[in-house]
Structures are given as C-alpha cells and as structure tokens.
Amino acid sequence: MESFIRNDQFNLIKSQTHQLINGHSTVKDNAVLQALKSLSEEKVLQSFQELSVEQETMVKQVTKIEDQADAVLVLSRLKHYVLPFPEIKENTLKKLFPKVKKMKFPLLLDVDRRELSYLGWDDHGAHRKYIVFQGEEGLQGIAGSFTKSGQNGICSICSQYERVGMFTTTIKESDQHTVKRGNYICQDSMACNQHLTKIDPFNEFVDRLMVNQ
16 A cells, blocks of 8 residues: 555544543543544544545544554554655755855755654855745745744644744735735744644635745
C-alpha cells in the first residue's frame, strides 16, 4: 500500500491517541469509552476526503488504543504511510526566491520529511523567514520579514498558543500600489508542523499572502 497520510492528518491521529489513553486511564464506564472511541474514529476519518477499504481499516486502528504501548505500536505502523515532504535542492530554492541574492539555506540532514506540512526557516541576520510549500502548481515559496514577539500568542498556521512572531510580506495589489500584510506565526517552524492537525489554516494563511509577491 502506498503512502496516503499527510503530516497534519498523522498529527490529528496522534492527538486522538492521547485522548483515548487518557480516557482509558480515567473512565470506567464502557458506554462512555465506546462514545470516546466513536468520536475519535469520526474525527480521524473526516480528515480524509477519500479512503480505500484497506486505508480505512488501517487508520481505524486508532480506536483500539488503550495505553501507551498500544499507541507506540499503532503510530509506528501508520507512520510508514505518511507522505514525505518533497526533497528540495539548493537550486530549487534559488528558483523559488530569485530576488534573494545571499540566501541562508535550511539544514535538512536530520529532518524527517514525513513530519513536514511545509518547510520554514529563518535568516536571523536579515530578520527574515522563508516558507516553502506544495501548491497546486508544485513547490512555491513565500519570503517575509520576521520579528519575534516577547509574548506568546495564537499562531495563524497551527492555531496553537505558542511563542510567535510577526511574519510580514509586501503584497502587490496593482502596478503602482503595494500593501503590507502581517500574521503572527510560530517562531519555531518545526514545532508548528508538529502542532498542525488540519491543513486548512495553512492554506488560508498562504492564500492571504500569495498575491504577486
């Protein structure tokens, strides 16, 4: 069976395993536990648009989880079917950001690409952040200034309360008019990827910014 699970879907499955483990450790009523299992199954299945019978059987394993040992076993099986983020060469990044003359390239040697919904990295010296994602037309990139906030806030991408910063880009609305748009997002892009349990907020974030950069 080929890989079919996105990173955000796998993160959702992991979050449901935590709910189930907690439920089995605190709830003794079988009816309540069955309701919890049904709710977890529904949330997981709804995150997929379409599944084959074999794929559905695979992801439904989450409902069998009762303790940490079960979770480790099921998640290790499912991770084999997580879609990896495309491998990216330096030449590809140069093409995605042609206006950047001296780009600081991300270190990806120790990164598990199955844990990425998008690739984000910082050029701390230039106070800039770069984001690469898989769009309808292939790999696309967004670059913007990035200013760390001294306070925690809600990330526009993963919707979690985290250490954030203001990511600001310049949008070209017409030949003679540009505007700046800013969004608070996680300072740590890897942590943001791990928090992301649905892709829609990221797509909305991208749609707001991908206008004639």
